[in-house]
Amino acid sequence: MWKILLYLVAEQAFWSVTIFEQRATVGGIPDRSSKYEQEFVTPVYDELESNIAKSSKWQLTTKDLSSESASSQTTTQVYDAVVAANGHFEVPSMPEIDGLAAWTQQHPDSVLHSLTYRNAAMFKGKKTIVVGTGASGSEIATHFEGVCKQPVIVSKRSHTPGSDDSATRLMLPSIVELVPQGRKVRFANGHVEQDVGHIIFCTGHLCRFPFLPQIPSLYDGLCTRNLYQKIFYIGQPTLAFVAMPMKSVPFASSESQGAAIARPWFNRLSLPSEALMRGWDEAFLLKYGSRKATPLEAAAFNVSAMNDLHGWSLQATKWQALGNGGLGMLPPRWGEIEMWIRERLGQIKAAFTAKGEAPPSYQDA
Incomplete structure (x- = not known):
């Protein structure tokens, strides 16, 4: 404003x-x-x-x-x-996923939206799924590298198998079902992850x-x-x-x-x-x-x-x-310079983090 x-x-x-x-x-x-x-x-x-x-x-x-x-x-x-x-x-936008309501009821602290995300401390050592690869999803996934149980699992709607996988990230397609018992997450390609600690929706x-x-x-x-x-x-x-x-x-x-x-x-x-x-x-x-x-x-x-x-x-x-x-x-x-930077912003942030430097927080700014 x-x-x-x-x-x-x-x-x-x-x-x-x-x-x-x-x-x-x-x-x-x-x-x-x-x-x-x-x-x-x-x-x-x-x-x-x-x-x-x-x-x-x-x-x-x-x-x-x-x-x-x-x-x-x-x-x-x-x-x-x-x-x-x-x-x-x-107002967070949440996708309609089979089992999401039951999962949230049984494991209320394990599901959140990027709107309420503050830092990666609560995810330390936990198997974590990031849903979405927009600006928030990409940045939060970068925060999780080296903090959560590796690799960080990222769910992407238009995923091509193996296209974005790395030592720190496992890229998977959309989630189709959540099973509270055993904390299982089923993806569109049939892949199932068990004992999932947290799911963070970066879905706009x-x-x-x-x-x-x-x-x-x-x-x-x-x-x-x-x-x-x-x-x-x-x-x-x-x-x-x-x-x-x-x-x-x-x-x-x-x-x-x-x-x-x-x-x-x-x-x-x-x-x-x-x-x-x-x-x-x-x-x-x-x-x-x-x-x-x-x-x-x-x-x-x-x-x-x-x-x-x-x-x-x-x-x-x-x-x-x-x-x-x-x-x-x-x-x-x-112009071209600003567009060049924007297109590579995720890589720039990852390189910055890889150097061992932490970006300033809102409180530090």
């Missing part, structure tokens, strides 16, 4: 910007302090409602849950525009908008809908969203989205007609909406979208007071 704020302020056009933070402290997802875990119970967004008024302004009703003495009183304010920056990292997250119950068409379970460029709510573009695309480069993408939001709201850029925006949404749905995009497709789309937003920002009407030749604050643009 802070990246978005920078671009809104840089436009020098907004009288007041209010931020509603759902956590006890600012920082978003990187804020993983134990204090937060102990104190934070209910997100402010569960008590936040918004309504589209006839005047095209937004009425927001909030309740402060940060204090034990907080009353049930609410506060209502009216805004010209709203940015929903809750992202998609709060679901979008959740409890504060917008009157707009039920935002998410269909696979992707967000009715959002032009995955940012502007079609038909009411004074409602904008950030960090919606999965497998994105979150910080750089959020900057690009912040620039894209600020310029039309300051009337330095014009959005397409509603018909053209709906056409964009339908084209996206036809290409990706009926299935999950592959990691390569998602990465290519997100980098392309980020660079397109950079180019779009350059088309804004110049205003000399904004500096930078009248262009104002510009978002990042990725």
